[in-house]
Every structure is written in C-alpha cells, then in structure tokens.
Amino acid sequence: DQQVKQNSPSLSVQEGRISILNCDYTNSMFDYFLWYKKYPAEGPTFLISISSIKDKNEDGRFTVFLNKSAKHLSLHIVPSQPGDSAVYFCAASGPGNQFYFGTGTSLTVIP
C-alpha cells in the first residue's frame, strides 16, 4: 500500500523556468514532509522539509508547499538549472519516526 505517491515519473523543463514536482499522501497522521534529490550512483540527498504546522518553507531556489486538506505537497524550483536534473523523491513521516517514500520523479532541465 503506497502511502506516498508521485504520479509523474518524469518532467522536462527549460532552463530558467519553474519546475513543479508534486506528491500526494494518504495517511493523515503524517506530520513531517521532505524532498530528496538523487543522482545516479549516489544516495538520496536531503533537500528541504516542512512540518505540518506550516504551509510553506523556502530555501533559496527551492520552496515546498503543503496543503494538508488535500494531502498534497509540491516542490517548486525557480529558476531551474541543468544541474537540477536528477530524480526527486518526496517522503513523509509520522508517529514512530518512520519515513515513507514516493517512487520518484525524474526531472530534466533542458539548457
């Protein structure tokens, strides 16, 4: 049972434009949400997170939005750069501190 879903396996964006990656979850007990970036042959790298008490968190070019009523979060990257090309995983955590991951979205930023 996939509690965290990323329905878009891939996304292509022009350099300089905005990239929007989406993620849905089903468990209302989740209270901590994260985005990870993964390059081939490397482990996932923590990018940005948001607590359920907030609806937005920003770090440089990266912004995560959380819509608790819709059980939806998104990652915005502005402006997108070729070096952002990677697989992005969203994750969620709740009581017990277990982390559930989506299946990933492969982002390609076209120069």
Next chain:
Amino acid sequence: DSGVTQTPKHLITATGQRVTLRCSPRSGDLSVYWYQQSLDQGLQFLIQYYNGEERAKGNILERFSAQQFPDLHSELNLSSLELGDSALYFCASSGEPGAFIDSPLHFGNGTRLTVT
C-alpha cells in the same frame, strides 16, 4: 558527504549465498534505517533500529535480518539469495526528533547487490 558510510559499494554473488552489508551512521545519530531500491522502483523501507534496538519493520523478508551494534554501526544480512534480491540497498541515519525539531534522514551511497 552525508557522513553515512556503506560498505561494500558493489557486491556480486550467486543464488543461494549469504551476504552482509555494513553501515556506519553519522556521528551522533542513534537511528539507522535500511531501504531497498529495485530497478525503477521507489525506496522500500526494510527495518529501523534505534540505539541497538529494533524499532520498526517494513517489507523485510524472513531471509533478511539486521542488527545494530553498541558502537551504532549496523549490518544487514541477506541469506538464501534469489535473483530478485538484486537491488540497491541504502542505509540512512537520523537524530532523534525533539518536541520542536524534526530530523531528516541522511543516506549513504548504497550497496549495489547483483545476484547471478
């Protein structure tokens, strides 16, 4: 560098064999998690340890086992290996979340297991 170290990087073995994957968490992190990533799949949670004790189990097969030692390093043991066990195995560690502090997972670079 996440500070999480996994060895070996690559492992090639035959069906029916047993292997051990090793993980050293980031300094100060008490929790260790193991994940499996098969081809084109997401990260499947296997098991979590906290300060030497098993805390949670996910989709871990009975042929697989893990432990966390007093020095906090962890080992994942995979036995009676099958072709379908070929995957990337990631270890991650985290600190203990406090009342107002969340603690993300930090991943190692994984062990690529190939069963032939």
